[in-house]
Amino acid sequence: MKFLKGFGVVAACWLSTAAADVQPASVYDKARDRAIPVEITYPKSQAQCSEQALCPVAFLGAGYGMSHTDYTFLSKVLNKHGYLVVAIGHELPGDPSLSVSGNLFETRSENWQRGAKTLAFLHEELQHSITGYDFNNLTLVGHSNGGDISAWLGNEGKPYVKQIITLDHRRVPLPKTKDIKVLSIRASDFPADSGVLPSEAEQVEFGSCVVTIPKARHNDISDLGPGWLKDKITQLVRLHFDGKPCSQLQKA
Numbered sequence: 001m002k003f004l005k006g007f008g009v010v011a012a013c014w015l016s017t018a019a020a021d022v023q024p025a026s027v028y029d030k031a032r033d034r035a036i037p038v039e040i041t042y043p044k045s046q047a048q049c050s051e052q053a054l055c056p057v058a059f060l061g062a063g064y065g066m067s068h069t070d071y072t073f074l075s076k077v078l079n080k081h082g083y084l085v086v087a088i089g090h091e092l093p094g095d096p097s098l099s100v101s102g103n104l105f106e107t108r109s110e111n112w113q114r115g116a117k118t119l120a121f122l123h124e125e126l127q128h129s130i131t132g133y134d135f136n137n138l139t140l141v142g143h144s145n146g147g148d149i150s151a152w153l154g155n156e157g158k159p160y161v162k163q164i165i166t167l168d169h170r171r172v173p174l175p176k177t178k179d180i181k182v183l184s185i186r187a188s189d190f191p192a193d194s195g196v197l198p199s200e201a202e203q204v205e206f207g208s209c210v211v212t213i214p215k216a217r218h219n220d221i222s223d224l225g226p227g228w229l230k231d232k233i234t235q236l237v238r239l240h241f242d243g244k245p246c247s248q249l250q251k252a
Contacts, residue, residue: 025038036089037089038122042084043080046084055083055134056137057133057135057137059119059122059139059141060142062088062089067089070224084130088122090149095114096110104171104193105171113152119153120158123135123158143167144170144221147166147167147184150169151196161180163180163183164183168186169196171193173196177206182206183240186212187220187221188215189216211246211252217229221233
């Protein structure tokens with residue numbers, strides 16, 4: 001993995017490899033002394049992305065204990081829909097372990113706050129070094145703890161967060177606003193905590209959507225999971241990006 005310290009180097013490296021489909025790197029956050037692992041994958045139509053025609057951007061967060069590189073099936077569907085994807089490694093050696101006791105919303109909040117700061121940092125820095133992409137209409141995608149981090153940032157009222165897609169996150173309430181488009185794809189083996197998901201009435205009010213996949217397991221949502229589950233998630237994401245109504249996603 002390349003360690004890119006200083007964004008002149010970042011820009012030079014990415015621009016010199018613009019034709020590559022995948023660009024692994026570490027981005028250094030000097031203020032917090034964190035080398036943040038990222039993997040950049042480019043849209044199939046990247047030649048059409050320019051300052052005059054900005055292409056969309058998605059930040060992708062992994063579940064706790066999973067690698068940010070374990071979700072290539074998601075990166076591929078996002079790339080096919082024109083997105084630049086930044087897969088982000090949130091947990092670094094030396095970080096506190098994710099709490100498993102007490103009031104988990106309280107005891108895990110440090111992890112989510114740290115992750116939200118990472119997303120905000122990458123939003124600010126990458127938009128200056130990767131041109132032709134719209135970092136101010138950002139989509140956040142996250143599985144489990146990565147989804148909790150996405151929801152946490154979404155609740156901070158950042159104007160650049162325009163869409164959130166979570167995959168069976170369970171702890172942090174999703175934003176309830178018409179300003180952020182929300183899709184939450186659910187497994188079937190564990191329920192979310194009370195208040196995390198919008199009610200049916202709130203889904204109608206805010207234009208959000210919750211879809212449960214029968215027989216899907218929380219820990220199977222990654223490249224390591226069964227093909228049928230990856231295909232189903234890919235189908236739902238495609239329908240969502242195609243602007244299909246929630247009722248159609250729920251029947252898919």
